[in-house]
Amino acid sequence: MDTQPADSAVDADGEGGDGLDAEVRERRREALSRVRTFGDPVLKSAASPVGEFDEALAGDVERMISIMQDALGVGLAATQLGLMRRLLVLQPGPDATPSAVVNPELEWASEELAVAEEGCLSLPGIVVDVERSVHARVRGLDVHGQPMLLEASGLEARVLQHEIDHLDGVLTLDRTDREQRRAALRALREGETFSPEDLAEPATSEA
Numbered sequence: 001m002d003t004q005p006a007d008s009a010v011d012a013d014g015e016g017g018d019g020l021d022a023e024v025r026e027r028r029r030e031a032l033s034r035v036r037t038f039g040d041p042v043l044k045s046a047a048s049p050v051g052e053f054d055e056a057l058a059g060d061v062e063r064m065i066s067i068m069q070d071a072l073g074v075g076l077a078a079t080q081l082g083l084m085r086r087l088l089v090l091q092p093g094p095d096a097t098p099s100a101v102v103n104p105e106l107e108w109a110s111e112e113l114a115v116a117e118e119g120c121l122s123l124p125g126i127v128v129d130v131e132r133s134v135h136a137r138v139r140g141l142d143v144h145g146q147p148m149l150l151e152a153s154g155l156e157a158r159v160l161q162h163e164i165d166h167l168d169g170v171l172t173l174d175r176t177d178r179e180q181r182r183a184a185l186r187a188l189r190e191g192e193t194f195s196p197e198d199l200a201e202p203a204t205s206e207a
Ligand SMILES: [Zn+2]
Pocket: 001, 002, 119, 120, 121, 122, 162, 166
């Protein structure tokens, strides 16, 4: 998942695109070039459970964390790299420790919901409102196959739900309202950016 506003990269301190130095921007561009984007069928496909906890898995996790960090993302699902395995990484905030969850299961999600804007590394330039549970409990395995339990709230809970959706072939576009979905699809088709604020602007007249 991406917390960057449409097409203008923001650094960890929330500065505008100009706050990123050229090296950081170049690393982000390189990382994003490895992430599958909208239209790629892998993003609509469900991943299969991981069965082997070997060096290859550890290598995939390492690579995913480095791509997520270079892309300035807060989470990444294996399917976004074309790896059809149930594996996600997250780092919900610059001070958070990056972690990986293998075969994650959303065991419980609160009835308390919140709407927030979500970007996605696979939907460059697109931000839509998504309603999610504020609290979530996720069970899974670590990279060694040991059971882990995450009790998450706020951004961490949101990132987990977003990435688990990816493993089921579900995108933010499937979770937002019809109007935003339609406008976002149009923007993707035309290579433009979209955020909910775009809909708040008064309609342009034909004149
Ligand atoms: Zn995403």
